Amino acid sequence: MKILVPVKRVVDFNVKIRVKSDASGIDLANVKMSMNPFDEIAVEEAVRIKEKGGADEIVIVSVGPSKTQETVRTALAIGADRGILVETADGAAVEPLAVAKILKAVVEAEKPDLVILGKQAIDDDCNQTGQMLAALLGWPQGTFASKLVLESGSLLVTREVDGGLETVRLKMPAIVTTDLRLNEPRYPSLPNIMKAKKKPLDVKKPTDFGVDVTPRLKVLRIAEPATRKAGVKVGSVAELVQKLKTEAGVL
Amino acid sequence: MAILLLAEHTNGALQAATGRAVSAAKALGGDIHVLVAGHNCKPAAEAAAKLSGVAKVLVADAPHLEHGLAEEVSALIVPLMANYDVLVAPATTYGKNVLPRVAASLDVMQISDITKVVSADTFERPIYAGNAIQTVQSPEAKKVVTVRISAFPSVAEDGSAPVESIAAPAAVGLSTFEKAELTSSDRPELASARIVISGGRGLQSSENFKKFLEPVADAMGAAVGASRAAVDAGYVPNDMQVGQTGKVVAPDLYMAVGISGAIQHLAGMKDSKIIVAINKDGEAPIFQVADYGLVADLFQALPELEAELKKTGQ
Numbered sequence: 414m415k416i417l418v419p420v421k422r423v424v425d426f427n428v429k430i431r432v433k434s435d436a437s438g439i440d441l442a443n444v445k446m447s448m449n450p451f452d453e454i455a456v457e458e459a460v461r462i463k464e465k466g467g468a469d470e471i472v473i474v475s476v477g478p479s480k481t482q483e484t485v486r487t488a489l490a491i492g493a494d495r496g497i498l499v500e501t502a503d504g505a506a507v508e509p510l511a512v513a514k515i516l517k518a519v520v521e522a523e524k525p526d527l528v529i530l531g532k533q534a535i536d537d538d539c540n541q542t543g544q545m546l547a548a549l550l551g552w553p554q555g556t557f558a559s560k561l562v563l564e565s566g567s568l569l570v571t572r573e574v575d576g577g578l579e580t581v582r583l584k585m586p587a588i589v590t591t592d593l594r595l596n597e598p599r600y601p602s603l604p605n606i607m608k609a610k611k612k613p614l615d616v617k618k619p620t621d622f623g624v625d626v627t628p629r630l631k632v633l634r635i636a637e638p639a640t641r642k643a644g645v646k647v648g649s650v651a652e653l654v655q656k657l658k659t660e661a662g663v664l
Numbered sequence: 665m666a667i668l669l670l671a672e673h674t675n676g677a678l679q680a681a682t683g684r685a686v687s688a689a690k691a692l693g694g695d696i697h698v699l700v701a702g703h704n705c706k707p708a709a710e711a712a713a714k715l716s717g718v719a720k721v722l723v724a725d726a727p728h729l730e731h732g733l734a735e736e737v738s739a740l741i742v743p744l745m746a747n748y749d750v751l752v753a754p755a756t757t758y759g760k761n762v763l764p765r766v767a768a769s770l771d772v773m774q775i776s777d778i779t780k781v782v783s784a785d786t787f788e789r790p791i792y793a794g795n796a797i798q799t800v801q802s803p804e805a806k807k808v809v810t811v812r813i814s815a816f817p818s819v820a821e822d823g824s825a826p827v828e829s830i831a832a833p834a835a836v837g838l839s840t841f842e843k844a845e846l847t848s849s850d851r852p853e854l855a856s857a858r859i860v861i862s863g864g865r866g867l868q869s870s871e872n873f874k875k876f877l878e879p880v881a882d883a884m885g886a887a888v889g890a891s892r893a894a895v896d897a898g899y900v901p902n903d904m905q906v907g908q909t910g911k912v913v914a915p916d917l918y919m920a921v922g923i924s925g926a927i928q929h930l931a932g933m934k935d936s937k938i939i940v941a942i943n944k945d946g947e948a949p950i951f952q953v954a955d956y957g958l959v960a961d962l963f964q965a966l967p968e969l970e971a972e973l974k975k976t977g978q
Contacts, residue, residue, distance in 0.1 A: 429927070430792050439796060509764070510773045535908075538791050539776045544734065544764035553735055553838035556761045559902075569842065574757040575855065575911075576674070577846040577903050581733065583839045593909050594902060629773040633786065633799040641934060644955035646946075650968040653940065653958050654976060661938045661955065663859070663917040664884065664973075 414468045416459040417525035418493065419516055420452040422477050422484040423536040436634040439536075441504075448484045451531025453491070454591040457598040458561065459529050460492035467563050468527075470494050474519050476512050478503040482614060489609035490601035496614040501626060506537070511619070511626040513545035518622035520550060525586065527568070532557050532590040543590035553583040557592040665694030665784065668744060669718075670737070670753035670762065673700060673708035680856040681754035683818035686715050688811040689752045690819065691781035695719045698825075699744070701737050701832075703730035709827050716820040726832035731841035732758055738765040739836050745770055745806060755810035756855070767808040774808040775800060779815035793908040793931040813855060814914035814935065847903055849888075854904065857887035859917045862906050862933070863899070864891040866922020866943065866962055870899045876966040877921060883973040889913065889933075891923045907932035922962045925950030942966075 424430055424439070425447040431440040448456075459471045471493040475481045478501060485496035499515050501507055520528065533540040547554035555561075555570030559578065562569040568583045573592045601609070619626045647653045657664040667689050672679040682698070689696045697720045700709040709723040722744075728736050741762070745751060751766060753759035755777045767774035779797070780788035786801045787809065854860065861884065863877045873888070881888045889906040890899065906913055908931035918936035923929060925941070925948055933939070934953055941954035944961050951957040958965060 424792070430795050432796050439792065508773050510768060510771075513768055536792060538789075538793065539774070540760050541764035541767070541774055541776060544761065545768035547734075548738065548765040548768035551838075554761070554765065555839075556734070557757060572757075573902055574844075575903065577844065577901065579731075579844045580842040581731075581839050582842050584837075629802070629804055630775065631801040631803065633801055635791070636797050636799070638790070638794055638797050638934075641939070641953045643952045644939075644957065646951070646957045646959060650958065650960075650965055650972050653956055654969070654972045656956055657917065657938070657940070658976070661917070663938050 414527065415470045415472065415523065415525040416462065416468045417472050417474060417520060417523055417528045418452070418455050418459050418488065419474050419528070419530050419542070420456065420484055420488050421449040421475065421531070421534045422446050422481045423449045423534055426450055426535055432635055432637045436636050438635050446480070448487050449531050449534045451533055451591050453598040454593070454595050455529040455531050456488045456491045456493060457596050458591060461596065462563065463492065472497065472523055472525065474499065474516065476507055476515055477501060485614055486609050487601065489612045490606045491599060492605070495612055498614060498616050499619055499622070500616055501619060506628065507626045508628050508630065509539045509541035509545055510629065511624060512542050513549055514624045515619055515622050516542070516546050517549040518624065527585065527587060527589065529589045529591060532592055543588050547588040550588070552586055552588050554588045554590070555581055555583050556590045558589050559592050559594040561589060561595070665692065665750060666748045667692060667694045667696045667750045667752060668741070668748040669696055669698045670741065670751070670759060671698050671700045671708060671712050672754050672756055672758055673702060673705060676702070676705050676707040678708040678711035680818060680853065681756050681813045682712060683715050684813040684816045684856070685752055685754040685811045686717055686819045687816045688778065688781060690717045692750060692784050694750070697722055697748070699724065699741065701729045701732070701740055703727050713825040713827050714821040714823050716823045718823055718825040720825050721827045722830050723827060724830050724832040728835035729832055732762070733839050733841060734761045734765050735836045735838045737762045738769060739833050741766050742769045743833070748806070750807045750809065752809050752811060754813045756813070759810050763808055763810050770806055770808065772804040772806050772808055773802070774810065775802055776810050777812045778809055779812050793928065794934065812912060814912050847901055851881060852885065852887045854887040854889055854906070855911050855913060857913070858915055859884050859886035860889050860906070860913050860915045861886045861919040861921060862889035862891060862923060863894055863921050864923030865893040865897055867894060867899060873899055876963060880966055880970045880973070883970050891926070891929045893926070920950050920954070921966065923950055924948045925953065
């Protein structure tokens, strides 16, 4: 079985982002970039399936500027076999629909049995790409997965839903998107980081797949959210309850 | 403008998220038709008909729609969209699962998780876990929008829209429902509760959640939430998690108990009307966003709070 894992390069989750003063975007100069955390979970899951003998090849694909090669190499260091970077212009955001169209073309060329993606990128917070790819391919989707069980010809996916957990059975080939509790990704070891440098990495362009990545939506501005001010400290529980009743009027 | 709104319901009971999505749809302007997709879902359809501003309720009732599988619900919605300009759904796990599948089938870019309707084609939505707000305009012929329910009030239930049955397409059959393990609780639903009390790692154990936090929740009629640290430590299940990767809530009153206030938690609750923090560390970042802070040992403060609430008849 072959597994395809799409990954995205995003601002590292520990970085406190800064909004540009002209409201045109986020300041990305000299900001640490990393693999989207949900995508790391996707790579880890694919590697675990392979280690248990459930897969024989893991292909990583990313869409982004040339530096995204580093992100693909990180995934190779975790244990994937080879990578594909679909290179786009630096600083140009590619929308989930365009990414899904590129991924569809990659799936048609690579013919994986399973595609595992992060449920959401922590920059644009769209939560769309996996579902869109499933729609374009006409494949079933198991989103927000916290557990995967491979059976012959089908896949059991336990999903994190609002009221608890739900398990669905998908016909293969299928799309899975990961939630936080699917696994805890490993840190790549130094020897594996060195080995990853020698693994094959193909660089393509969106036009190679006939996909137009011009955004459909127009971002008018990006602003700081309204900030909260620290309030007052109260001296006792009785004072707290009294203030909530009379001053705040919420009890 | 004709708007189709996907209703959120469980076993025939309409969820509060639907009414909140209706108020976002009303801000767009236009005829709102609510789609109830399920099996034996007549009570949900009748409840949807009462939501103020709804012009019509469409009911698609079929065994393969019972569990809201994305493949089936999407196959139902896509042909219906020939008659609508906008598709709206609450940004719940159900809406988030189904809508992008519809959007891609219609070849349009979805606008996820809107917190404000600026005009019929322009919306505000949080990015970077709410650390920035994006204003985005959609020139798409058809708009597909999910709504952050904590950002919109519910509508009144004084309407009486007609309910119309529509045929469900044949089952797609790519996926099947196996089982659900849902957390049952008599408390209000976390995402739509008026008061939420959340516990963090400071609670130290699952038993302490039950012994110290839950009695206070019940004394206030509050929903119980938790920080990711408490979930990761195994004190409570993941569906109680408030934060960037869990649920986003904006109740009238949010009490954070034994929660330090990591960015990821703040992202899930900072739009609450009043925030109360109880923490023994006076320097904890949670106090920077709290309207009322109490520096105290929660194991003393919570029983006192329970007694005080009962004493004052809350």
